[in-house]
Amino acid sequence: MAVTSDCLFCRIVAGEIPATVVHETETTPAFRDIRPRAAAVHGLVIPKSRHADVAALATANPRLAGAVLATCADVAKAEGLTGSTGADGGQEVFHAHAHVLGGQRMGPMVRA
Structure with a gap:
């Protein structure tokens, strides 16, 4: 997907x-959210190349998708958040997973 202004x-x-x-790697920058919500630390990790969503990223470049996840782990460690996973992070099923939500308009990511 092309970079757009x-x-x-x-x-x-x-x-x-x-x-x-x-934090920054050759392919992924991580930066603070300008409007943090519901957490003391709220950062974003993105690929430097533009992909509309994680499904498009994973299809176009699985290695880059993995790099995004690795950068997330690096940032969590640097921010002292490694203890904020598992039960402390709200995890209930202890097998790596992601949530796919939809079927209706979801509204804001997190309500304050």
Whole structure:
């Protein structure tokens, strides 16, 4: 997917919009959310190349999808969040998993 000027994250990657970068690799920057919600630490990890969603990313570049997850782990460690997984992070089923939600308009990611 092409980089576009109306994509906030593309503009951050391009350096057009400032961000507080907390970690960066060749393919993935991690930065603080400008409007943190419901947590003391709220960061974002993105691929530098544009993909509309994780399904598109995984299809187009599985290795990059893995790099995004590895960067998430690095950021969690650097931010002292390694104890915020499992039961402390709200996990109930102890097998790695992701949530896929939809079927209706979901509204804000997290309600304050």
